[in-house]
Amino acid sequence: xxAPLARLDSVTRRYGEVVALDDAxxxxxxxxxxxxLGPNGAGKTTVMSLLRGLIRPTEGRVELxxxxxxxxxxxxxxxxxxxxxxxxxxxxxxxxxxxxxxxYPDRVSTTELAERFGFGDLLRRQTGALSGGQRRRLSxxxxxxxxxxxxxxxxxxxxxDVDGRRELWDAIRSQRGLGATVVVTSHYLEEIxxxxxxxxxxxxxxxxxxxxxxxxLGKVGERWAVLESPRADEIxxxxxxVGARIDGDRLELSLDDSDAFVHAxxxxxxxxxxxxxxxxxxxxxxxxxxxxxxx
Amino acid sequence: MSAIRLGVVHTRYLLLETVRVPIAxxxxxxxPALSFLFFVVPQRVVAEDPVLATQAIIQLSVFAxxxxxxxxxxxxxxxxxxxxxxxxxxxxxxxxxxxxxxQVLSTGTIGFLAVIPVIVIGVIATAATATPGGxxxxxxxxxxxxxxxxxxxxxxxxxxxSKAAIAVVQVVMFGLAFAGGLFLPPALFPDxxxxxxxxxxxxxxxxxxxxxxxxxxxxxxxxxxIILWTIALGVLALVLYRRDEGRRFR
Numbered sequence: 113x114x115a116p117l118a119r120l121d122s123v124t125r126r127y128g129e130v131v132a133l134d135d136a137x138x139x140x141x142x143x144x145x146x147x148x149l150g151p152n153g154a155g156k157t158t159v160m161s162l163l164r165g166l167i168r169p170t171e172g173r174v175e176l177x178x179x180x181x182x183x184x185x186x187x188x189x190x191x192x193x194x195x196x197x198x199x200x201x202x203x204x205x206x207x208x209x210x211x212x213x214x215x216y217p218d219r220v221s222t223t224e225l226a227e228r229f230g231f232g233d234l235l236r237r238q239t240g241a242l243s244g245g246q247r248r249r250l251s252x253x254x255x256x257x258x259x260x261x262x263x264x265x266x267x268x269x270x271x272x273d274v275d276g277r278r279e280l281w282d283a284i285r286s287q288r289g290l291g292a293t294v295v296v297t298s299h300y301l302e303e304i305x306x307x308x309x310x311x312x313x314x315x316x317x318x319x320x321x322x323x324x325x326x327x328x329l330g331k332v333g334e335r336w337a338v339l340e341s342p343r344a345d346e347i348x349x350x351x352x353x354v355g356a357r358i359d360g361d362r363l364e365l366s367l368d369d370s371d372a373f374v375h376a377x378x379x380x381x382x383x384x385x386x387x388x389x390x391x392x393x394x395x396x397x398x399x400x401x402x403x404x405x406x407x
Numbered sequence: 408m409s410a411i412r413l414g415v416v417h418t419r420y421l422l423l424e425t426v427r428v429p430i431a432x433x434x435x436x437x438x439p440a441l442s443f444l445f446f447v448v449p450q451r452v453v454a455e456d457p458v459l460a461t462q463a464i465i466q467l468s469v470f471a472x473x474x475x476x477x478x479x480x481x482x483x484x485x486x487x488x489x490x491x492x493x494x495x496x497x498x499x500x501x502x503x504x505x506x507x508x509x510q511v512l513s514t515g516t517i518g519f520l521a522v523i524p525v526i527v528i529g530v531i532a533t534a535a536t537a538t539p540g541g542x543x544x545x546x547x548x549x550x551x552x553x554x555x556x557x558x559x560x561x562x563x564x565x566x567x568x569s570k571a572a573i574a575v576v577q578v579v580m581f582g583l584a585f586a587g588g589l590f591l592p593p594a595l596f597p598d599x600x601x602x603x604x605x606x607x608x609x610x611x612x613x614x615x616x617x618x619x620x621x622x623x624x625x626x627x628x629x630x631x632x633i634i635l636w637t638i639a640l641g642v643l644a645l646v647l648y649r650r651d652e653g654r655r656f657r
Contacts, residue, residue, distance in 0.1 A: 165497075165498060166498055184500045198492035198495055203420070203427070207420070212499065238427075
């Protein structure tokens with residue numbers, strides 16, 4: 113197995129009494145998109161700050177390309193984004209890109225980067241005059257200015273409209289095609305679903321799941337069913353049912369095998385109507401994992 | 408080597424940012440020059456006396472460096488701490504030495520520029536005089552005695568939010584300038600004010616630079632005083648910087 117690009121090895125980080133990260137181990141491998149998912153305060157930003165070398169672990173060890181990320185040479189092949197509100201308002205777009213690019217031995221030219229992320233016509237504009245979406249695109253583009261092998265994107269599309277978000281996702285995926293590994297945090301489940309191949313779910317500073325996107329989805333039961341029945345309670349006790357929510361006659365079920373469930377339901381003779389089956393969304397997977405972990 | 412190259416890059420962009428908000432430069436460049444024009448040039452007793460006129464130039468040059476140090480470090484640091492741009496730049500592959508070099512060189516450049524108009528007006532409009540060696544020694548002394556002001560600025564920058572920093576910088580600046588004899592010569596001070604004045608780094612900087620330019624007896628008390636101030640304020644700046652590291656990333 114190849115050495116990971118970055119790893120957290122049994123890392124705990126405390127801020128005074130607060131435990132932001134509790135004995136977390138994560139390996140980030142070559143050329144994958146890793147989604148860090150969790151509610152606010154779950155520890156995602158702490159993981160990012162540790163990998164960026166902004167903070168030290170209280171216990172355990174953080175490695176970036178085999179070095180301590182607080183050593184600036186470790187960060188030569190790392191790309192990070194500023195929050196879009198952080199861009200120096202008086203500098204022009206081209207100047208910000210040149211400034212950031214100057215830190216890397218093999219930088220992408222300003223015009224090429226601008227073209228890839230769609231702000232080629234804005235290079236002479238001061239960043240203070242950009243719209244929120246334009247700033248967002250510039251911020252994400254900065255992470256790719258130095259041809260990084262590892263990119264950290266913290267909530268990359270917060271505040272973007274639907275079109276803007278999809279455009280940015282396309283740009284990120286195409287960068288991934290050039291060989292960059294991407295770690296993306298989000299509390300938009302849709303974003304993780306669209307981008308990530310591997311998902312690490314965090315809750316209250318702990319890692320509660322670390323698996324492929326498909327496996328995470330599988331954890332809540334592969335399929336969900338919605339139906340109506342006067343004897344909802346009995347349906348919920350069928351063996352294929354993993355989880356159930358009953359609201360009067362209406363039932364929402366999480367299933368481990370939808371075909372077997374339908375056979376069993378019909379065979380039981382319980383009356384039902386309006387049966388719908390669908391795949392679980394990441395949101396459902398996420399809630400069930402987080403709830404399961406806190407129980 | 409690349410640390411120096413990056414230091415130059417950081418200097419350039421910090422200067423670019425400063426220049427884009429001209430009011431920051433105007434404060435630094437124009438105020439000492441205007442003070443000189445209004446308070447020194449019309450007073451012919453001072454302006455026509457080579458020794459007093461030269462001291463007046465030195466006073467306002469120290470003031471220019473003092474004001475620039477307080478504003479340049481105090482405001483820029485307190486403001487930078489409030490935007491997430493600062494942690495972003497910290498996570499670029501850049502050694503801390505390059506960032507410090509950028510901060511010091513850019514603020515130093517503005518300080519140097521602020522002194523030039525005072526000297527030019529002084530040479531044109533007064534009887535001030537100094538040997539070339541005296542001017543060089545004076546500039547070196549000015550650069551060294553600017554350290555305590557830089558440390559005060561850094562302490563204010565890390566010690567308080569930018570809205571408070573603006574007020575505190577102004578109070579500290581005018582207090583140190585007046586009581587340090589940078590606007591009115593200390594010869595006009597009553598004894599009690601002179602006694603306090605001699606304990607201030609601004610007064611000590613004035614005496615040390617005057618000595619560097621004009622020669623005379625070594626100002627032992629002031630020299631020791633400003634070295635002690637530099638050490639004490641340097642330690643304070645370091646403590647506040649360290650404390651800030653933990654707090655910023657909560």
